[in-house]
Amino acid sequence: GAxxxxxxxxxxTEKGKYVELRCDxxxxxxxxxxxxxxxxxxxxxxxYFQGTGAADDSGLPNDRFFAVRPEGSVSxxxxxxxxRGDSAVYLCASSSTVTSGGxxxxxxxxxxxxTVL
Amino acid sequence: GDSVTQMEGPVTLSExxxxxxxxxxxxxxxxxxxxxxxxxxxxxxxxxxxxxxDDKGSNKGFEATxxxxxxxxxxxxxxxxxxxxxxxxxxxxxxxxxxxxxxKGTSLLVTP
Numbered sequence: 001g002a003x004x005x006x007x008x009x010x011x012x013t014e015k016g017k018y019v020e021l022r023c024d025x026x027x028x029x030x031x032x033x034x035x036x037x038x039x040x041x042x043x044x045x046x047x048y049f050q051g052t053g054a055a056d057d058s059g060l061p062n063d064r065f066f067a068v069r070p071e072g073s074v075s076x077x078x079x080x081x082x083x084r085g086d087s088a089v090y091l092c093a094s095s096s097t098v099t100s101g102g103x104x105x106x107x108x109x110x111x112x113x114x115t116v117l
Numbered sequence: 118g119d120s121v122t123q124m125e126g127p128v129t130l131s132e133x134x135x136x137x138x139x140x141x142x143x144x145x146x147x148x149x150x151x152x153x154x155x156x157x158x159x160x161x162x163x164x165x166x167x168x169x170x171d172d173k174g175s176n177k178g179f180e181a182t183x184x185x186x187x188x189x190x191x192x193x194x195x196x197x198x199x200x201x202x203x204x205x206x207x208x209x210x211x212x213x214x215x216x217x218x219x220x221k222g223t224s225l226l227v228t229p
Contacts, residue, residue: 042219108161
């Protein structure tokens with residue numbers, strides 16, 4: 001079956017511009033996560049949705065970052081006034097269950113590589 | 118806060134060698150522990166997991182045991198193959214939360 005998909009696969013933008021990154025989770029998965037992976041680092045949590053609502057947005061670095069999931073499926077990560085330090089691979093993951101004691105298995109998409117010039 | 122520390126790479130081994138990648142964690146409560154793998158050109162995949170102390174996760178010949186007394190979750194494989202070349206990430210999920218905290222990753226290269 002189809003896995004998690006992310007578009008675009010690559011995005012090059014100029015400093016100060018606005019960008020949107022899209023994530024299509026596995027059909028039926030209620031939980032959706034965004035992570036950011038800088039070069040040579042592990043993924044860093046940004047935000048977690050359960051259904052349509054953001055259950056935990058504690059990882060968003062500042063108010064330039066915002067994410068939505070209006071119908072509980074597709075999610076869009078929005079970055080305003082991009083900065084060179086925002087350059088990274090943005091990963092999306094989804095899971096079908098959220099169990100007590102921690103996350104169910106998260107299935108990751110291939111990521112969007114964002115480059116801010 | 119909760120965190121994961123894993124050994125730095127790159128690690129280079131000959132085929133059929135024994136592999137250990139060390140991972141230690143700091144967490145309050147009782148986290149779940151994971152190893153994820155990223156093969157060249159592919160996305161992150163769950164390799165194995167353990168949800169409580171003394172649990173052993175295993176998959177594809179890899180094993181890791183949740184050791185609460187040493188706060189460790191070391192990844193081992195008895196005989197590596199060239200196809201195991203990848204980046205390996207140790208991760209934890211706090212007991213009260215659902216996001217994954219990842220280590221920095223360890224790059225493994227297996228040569229014929």
